[in-house]
Every structure is written in C-alpha cells, then in structure tokens.
Amino acid sequence: MDDDPWEPPSVLLAVDLVILTLRGSRLHVLLVERGIEPFHGALALPGGFLRDHGEGLETAARRELAEEAGLVDVPHLEPLGVYGEPGRDPRGRVVSVAYLAIAPRLPEPVAGTDAAGARWEPVSDVVELAFDHLQILTDGVERARAKLEHSSLATAFCGETFTISELQQVYEAVWGVQLDLRNFYRKVQKAQGFIVADGPTRRTQNGRPARLFRAGPVHVLYPPMVRSAQS
Structure with missing residues (x-):
C-alpha cells in the first residue's frame, strides 16, 4: 500500500478566443502573432492564463482580448469547448477553455502585451496555428455555421x-x-418570422430592382436553414 500523501496534479488553466466577423464577403478570424516563446513569431488565437484564483473565466477571456488585440466591445462570448490533451502546450499540462464570438463590424485590432501583431485573417487562408489552435478554430467555425x-x-x-x-x-x-438564389429564397420564406418585407425596391448593380427586407421578430428559425439542403 502506498502511504505517500496525495498531491493535486500541477495543471494550468487558460482561455482562448475564436472571434469571427465578416469583412468584405469573407469570413475572418482574429489572430495574433506571438511575441514570446513557445511558438515565437507564429500565428495563434488570442488568449492566455488566468491571473489568479479570483479571476473568472470570461473575465480572463475579455482581459486577454483587450490586452492582446485592443478589442473591448466584443458582444456576447459563448463557451465553445474545453481543450486539455497532454502535450498541447510545451510549457506543461495546460487546460484551455475556449470562447466564441460572432459579430459584425468589429474594428481593427491593436497588438499589445505578449503579442507582436494582431490582424483579421480570412478563415479560408489559415492553414497553421500555434498549439492546437487550428482545431479550436475549426470547431468555432463549425459552431458559427450551425x-x-x-x-x-x-x-x-x-x-x-x-x-x-x-x-x-x-x-x-x-x-x-x-447557393442557388431561388432555392435559398424558398428556404428563407419557409422560416416564418425570419425576415419581413420593408418598403420600396432597390436597384442592384445590374440595374434590376430588388425587393427590400428587414430582420423579423424571431430569433430561432423553424424550419432551420439546413446546409445540406442548400449547397
């Protein structure tokens, strides 16, 4: 029988953030260039360690977002997942709680603290990130699509x-x-309360009149806009 007293394992707790927005006609993600080791010079999601036992997870996430990218007005952050595979961080056993935000019209980031740079990057152009951040980003994009x-x-x-x-x-x-426009329009019309007609038509770039709409009263779509039926 082992009589040695039990000691809690040494585990560090961190937060990572997937911040998505549309710029032009492409989905972009907020990335930072790491200014310190490990992965010095590599692109990564913004994030970092909790400061102390008195700091909440979302508080830490918003602090890191402000410190590393200068973004302080990002709306609702929702929990995305927990990532804790051994070896995901060369500094030791690190468990990260990831958060997701999807918001329009977010400003240009400004790098700070241990970030050498910060920028919006088209999601489709991202092929490599530090740590396991590519997996976290993949999960965040899938959540956004859903x-x-x-x-x-x-x-x-x-x-x-x-x-x-x-x-x-x-x-x-x-x-x-x-997407096929006619099929897309049929799906939108079936989702009751999704959009409502609003005012006169607008001339499009090809000169044709297009009917105008505004957001409807519902927030949950029924039936949903299923991707497999759209693509």
Whole structure:
C-alpha cells in the first residue's frame, strides 16, 4: 500500500478566443502573432492564463482580448469547448477553455502585451496555428455555421434593410459554399418570422430592382436553414 500523501496534479488553466466577423464577403478570424516563446513569431488565437484564483473565466477571456488585440466591445462570448490533451502546450499540462464570438463590424485590432501583431485573417487562408489552435478554430467555425442554420444571426451582418441576395452573401461567406438564389429564397420564406418585407425596391448593380427586407421578430428559425439542403 502506498502511504505517500496525495498531491493535486500541477495543471494550468487558460482561455482562448475564436472571434469571427465578416469583412468584405469573407469570413475572418482574429489572430495574433506571438511575441514570446513557445511558438515565437507564429500565428495563434488570442488568449492566455488566468491571473489568479479570483479571476473568472470570461473575465480572463475579455482581459486577454483587450490586452492582446485592443478589442473591448466584443458582444456576447459563448463557451465553445474545453481543450486539455497532454502535450498541447510545451510549457506543461495546460487546460484551455475556449470562447466564441460572432459579430459584425468589429474594428481593427491593436497588438499589445505578449503579442507582436494582431490582424483579421480570412478563415479560408489559415492553414497553421500555434498549439492546437487550428482545431479550436475549426470547431468555432463549425459552431458559427450551425448558428446560421438555427438562428437569425445572419441578419445582424446586413444593413437595416437588405436584399435576399445580400442575405445570401452572408450565408455563403460563413458556410463557404455557393447557393442557388431561388432555392435559398424558398428556404428563407419557409422560416416564418425570419425576415419581413420593408418598403420600396432597390436597384442592384445590374440595374434590376430588388425587393427590400428587414430582420423579423424571431430569433430561432423553424424550419432551420439546413446546409445540406442548400449547397
């Protein structure tokens, strides 16, 4: 029988953030260039360790977001997942709680603390990140795509009034697919309360009139905008 007293394992707790927005017609993620080891000079998601036992997880996430990228007005952060595989961080056993935010019209980041740089990067251009951040990003993008299936989030990326084509462009950017306009319109119309007609038509770039809509009263779409039926 082992009589040695039990000691708690040495585990560090961290937070990582997947911050997504649309810039132009592409889905972008906020990345920082690491200014310290490990992975000095590599791109990574913003994040870091909790300061002490009195700091909450979301408080730490918002602090790191402000310190590393200068973003202080990011809206609702939602828990994305917990990542704790052995070897994910060469500094020791590190468990990270990841958060996700998907928001329109986010400003340019400003690097600070241990970040040598910060920028918005098209998600489709990201092929390598430090630690296991590529997996965390992949999970965050999939969550964002699912949210567009089941919620009215896409309308937040449009103007106060918008055309069906403009709404479609949001779905195409986040889902990473091209959609058939007629099929997309039918699906939108079936989701009761998703959008409502608003005012006169608008001339599009090709000179044709397009009907205007605005966000409807519902936040949960039924039936959902299922990707497999759209692509």
